[in-house]
Amino acid sequence: MQLSKQKELKLIKEIGVRIRELRQERQLSQFQLNIDANLSKNQIGRIERAEHIPNIITLYKIAESLDVSISEIVDLKKNII
Numbered sequence: 001m002q003l004s005k006q007k008e009l010k011l012i013k014e015i016g017v018r019i020r021e022l023r024q025e026r027q028l029s030q031f032q033l034n035i036d037a038n039l040s041k042n043q044i045g046r047i048e049r050a051e052h053i054p055n056i057i058t059l060y061k062i063a064e065s066l067d068v069s070i071s072e073i074v075d076l077k078k079n080i081i
Contacts, residue, residue, distance in 0.1 A: 009050070011074075015059075016048040018073050022066045023048075036065040 003011070023033050023044070030044040037044075038061060046052035047062075054062070056070075063070045 012053055013050040015054065015074055016050045018075075019044070019062060019066075020048045022068060022073070026066060028066075033062070033065055037061040 023030070028036070030042075030048070033039075033044045034041065037058075039058065043052065043058070044062075047054050047058075059070050059073060063073055066073075
């Protein structure tokens with residue numbers, strides 16, 4: 001399946017929004033989530049603003065730190081179709 005550029009951008013933005021929601025529900029700062037997920041400085045902020053596309057390992061680290069599954073961050077049916 002090939003995605004249009006518009007759908008790619010929508011998916012990237014939705015991932016960032018969902019990470020922000022989950023992080024705020026847990027009352028974590030971006031800085032604290034960066035530390036907990038062992039990510040580089042400001043990476044969570046860039047992901048939340050859709051300035052950086054996280055790879056699967058980064059998504060896994062974030063999901064583990066938020067105590068959720070990757071599928072709770074990325075809902076392909078909702079975001080692509």
